[in-house]
Amino acid sequence: MDQEPRLPDSPHKLSGLHDLAANYDVILSDVWGVIHNGIHAFPKACDALQRFRHQGGKVILLTNAPRPGQVIITQLDGFGVPRDAYDGIVSSGDITISLIKERQALSLFKIGPRSDDVLYTEAERHIVTPLRFAPADQADYLVCTGLFDELRERPEDYDPLLRAPAAAGRELICANPDIVVRIGDELVACAGAIAERYQALGGKVLQAGKPFDAIYVRALSLAGRTPSQSSRVLAIGDAMHTDIEGAHRQGLDNVFITSGIHRSVLHHPERGDLDAAALRQFLQGSEAPPMAVMPELIW
Structure with missing residues (x-):
């Protein structure tokens, strides 16, 4: 070469x-x-x-993907991606975990499906005390990994939830800047779509991925x-x-x-x-x- x-x-x-x-x-x-x-x-x-x-x-x-890289590797194994096709992996979830660690003294509100909770479990492995979760209008910052129900909800459905923290100047960490992702033949909204809504409401967004x-x-x-x-x-x-x-x-x-x-x-x-x-x-x-x-x- x-x-x-x-x-x-x-x-x-x-x-x-x-x-x-x-x-x-x-x-x-x-x-x-x-x-x-x-x-x-x-x-x-x-x-x-x-x-x-x-x-x-x-x-x-x-x-x-808003999950730890090691979790993604297991998922790739299940899809049939051979491990000798790559040397390493970095996920948006990995970057998000680092950002949560930096804010471990603060409370957070999480937006996303339960399947993404492994992100918070992994973050807690690297901090002294458990994470503190709070309602959206009371939390020090927000973390969005995706929609709570990606098959039934739309990004605009989240505006009422986001207005108060956006007006209060709370930061939202977007754990997946993708707007949509294709699952088979279907396009599904991602955390990036929520982040766009939050910014439109005047909120501050910190993006963890590409x-x-x-x-x-x-x-x-x-x-x-x-x-x-x-x-x-x-x-x-x-x-x-x-x-x-x-x-x-x-x-x-x-x-x-x-x-x-x-x-x-x-x-x-x-x-x-x-x-x-x-x-x-x-x-x-x-x-x-x-x-x-x-x-x-x-x-």
């Missing part, structure tokens, strides 16, 4: 990761939408990452890099708002996977192939366009 990274100024459709793998030592890959769909793994994507690693590269998975800095700093550290050592690091993701924007913020070369969260906009509804005209329209006027695109991650 001795070539300098070179990608075209406008997005180029790659035939596979092998087109540019020799230019990079590290891949920071998104998880949901790139290597699995919330139900099962994508074998071709896993194979591509395995091949990159077998050639001497490092792969760090970067996910906005596209913000902290998660990239930790991921690069796992790869043995610093933020200033990013010239041979490639970011791969399927969400423009988080993955591609985050890569641009960090000065990282990047590849956009079009069949993920934006599939319904970019792919033909019947044939399933990438619609070149739809892609051009989708990217028109974008301040942070991808450097290259692939319909799916393959070698």
Whole structure:
């Protein structure tokens, strides 16, 4: 791996990761939408990452999932993602736990399903006294991992709950900046949608995941890099708002996977192939366009 990274100024459709793998030592890959769909793994994507690693590269998975990284690894095992497809993982949940530890003397109100409570259990393992929970209008800060009931509720349903803490200047930690996620063929609202509502009400939001800095700093550290050592690091993701924007913020070369969260906009509804005209329209006027695109991650 001795070539300098070179990608075209406008997005180029790659035939596979092998087109540019020799230019990079590290891949920071998104998880949901790139290597699995919330139900099962994508074998071709896993194979591509395995091949990159077998050639001497490092792969760090970067996910906005609001749970500890170790929990995500167990979930990936269940989806069929082989462990030799990656070297490490950093989750938005990991960053959130660090933020909770910094605020251990304060009370918090949690927003999200019970399945995300492992986040607080893990945080308590690293502090002296148990976390203190309080009602939304009394808590010192809020943590949002998602909707309480993602199948029946909408982000705007939370406005009455959020008005008082927003007006009082309480901080909300968003443990998953994603606005929506695709589960199989369905799009489901995420914590990022609640954070948008909170900001619209005048509240202050602290984002724990992509596209913000902290998660990239930790991921690069796992790869043995610093933020200033990013010239041979490639970011791969399927969400423009988080993955591609985050890569641009960090000065990282990047590849956009079009069949993920934006599939319904970019792919033909019947044939399933990438619609070149739809892609051009989708990217028109974008301040942070991808450097290259692939319909799916393959070698």
